Amino acid sequence: MSYIFCEKEHDLLRKGVREFAEKEIKPIAPELDEKGEFSLELTKKMGELGLFGVFVPEEYGGQEMDYLSYVIAVEEIARVDGSQAATVAAHNSLGIGPLLQFGSEEQKEKYLPQLCTGEGLWGFGLTEPEAGSDSRASKTTAKLKDGKWSINGSKIFITNASSEITKGSCVQAVSGVDEKGRNEYSTIIVEQGTEGFDAQTMHNKLMWRASNTSELYFDNCVVPEENLLGKIGGAFGSYTHSGESGTMLFDTMLHVFKMDMVDLGPLSLKEAVLSEPDGTKACQDYGKAVGQKLS
Numbered sequence: 001m002s003y004i005f006c007e008k009e010h011d012l013l014r015k016g017v018r019e020f021a022e023k024e025i026k027p028i029a030p031e032l033d034e035k036g037e038f039s040l041e042l043t044k045k046m047g048e049l050g051l052f053g054v055f056v057p058e059e060y061g062g063q064e065m066d067y068l069s070y071v072i073a074v075e076e077i078a079r080v081d082g083s084q085a086a087t088v089a090a091h092n093s094l095g096i097g098p099l100l101q102f103g104s105e106e107q108k109e110k111y112l113p114q115l116c117t118g119e120g121l122w123g124f125g126l127t128e129p130e131a132g133s134d135s136r137a138s139k140t141t142a143k144l145k146d147g148k149w150s151i152n153g154s155k156i157f158i159t160n161a162s163s164e165i166t167k168g169s170c171v172q173a174v175s176g177v178d179e180k181g182r183n184e185y186s187t188i189i190v191e192q193g194t195e196g197f198d199a200q201t202m203h204n205k206l207m208w209r210a211s212n213t214s215e216l217y218f219d220n221c222v223v224p225e226e227n228l229l230g231k232i233g234g235a236f237g238s239y240t241h242s243g244e245s246g247t248m249l250f251d252t253m254l255h256v257f258k259m260d261m262v263d264l265g266p267l268s269l270k271e272a273v274l275s276e277p278d279g280t281k282a283c284q285d286y287g288k289a290v291g292q293k294l295s
């Protein structure tokens, strides 16, 4: 069946990712979830399939496909396992997306190729213990002095930021105040292994248990001035309110998140809803297919 807006290549992509998810992810997803284990092997395989850098131009090592292709890929992975979908969606939207959209040419050439193959993952650190929905409550600071940023503070719940193959994160920090005296936020690139930067994996989550989630600590972490991503004070305009990538970033994550919240045991609601029409019959409740009940 062809879905509305989908061209033949989208249908082929859906078929290919679905087959991969069924064959490679589904059999091991319950065990990884049970153990709360992030799988490097699966991440590598997803990279080989081309699930990282889906919308990145070929010149930076990506697949140069459209956003619909990206959404289809995430949807098909989420159909069998929220954890792997979180890895893919966070890496593409939160890791790669800001670098692609706001990075300088040098930054894109330096970071993107390794992030499009599955060799490396990248995080986006916004949330703090007291700054989630209200991200303007961020306390982490980045001070520019003598051509260097000095970062102090911490982040929490940062996806893909502490795995064995993580190369770094983009970190939102208070970099000063504007002319009205309000905090100004900038985004700084911090590579793994930088002195004063520590990334610790969080365990025992309630969901996305097989995805990598991290706490980040910055203790006089010093990086070069060129590690600024976009403009000074540009963090909010860049990521939350502008353009295709910003919207996609949160919508896709939210979509995967919502689908994951309604697991119904062996066959999840997400699987039923995202299946072909006859597939929805597989998920029965009081003798009726869940897909029918929802319609």
Ligand SMILES: Cc1cc2nc3c(=O)[nH]c(=O)nc-3n(C[C@H](O)[C@H](O)[C@H](O)COP(=O)(O)OP(=O)(O)OC[C@H]3O[C@@H](n4cnc5c(N)ncnc54)[C@H](O)[C@@H]3O)c2cc1C
Pocket (backbone or CB within 6 Å): 090, 094, 123, 124, 125, 126, 127, 129, 130, 131, 132, 133, 134, 156, 157, 158, 159, 160, 205, 207, 208, 213
């Ligand atoms: C597995 C996982 C992965 C994550 N990955 C990342 C990541 O890669 N990068 C990153 O920066 N963050 C990440 N996060 C953090 C996530 O973005 C935050 O959890 C989210 O923004 C909510 O913030 P909070 O947890 O502080 O909850 P709070 O902001 O304290 O919200 C708690 C509840 O209150 C509600 N609420 C909050 N404000 C209002 C209001 N004004 N009116 C009504 N209701 C309100 C919320 O809807 C929510 O239900 C991740 C979180 C998880 C669990």
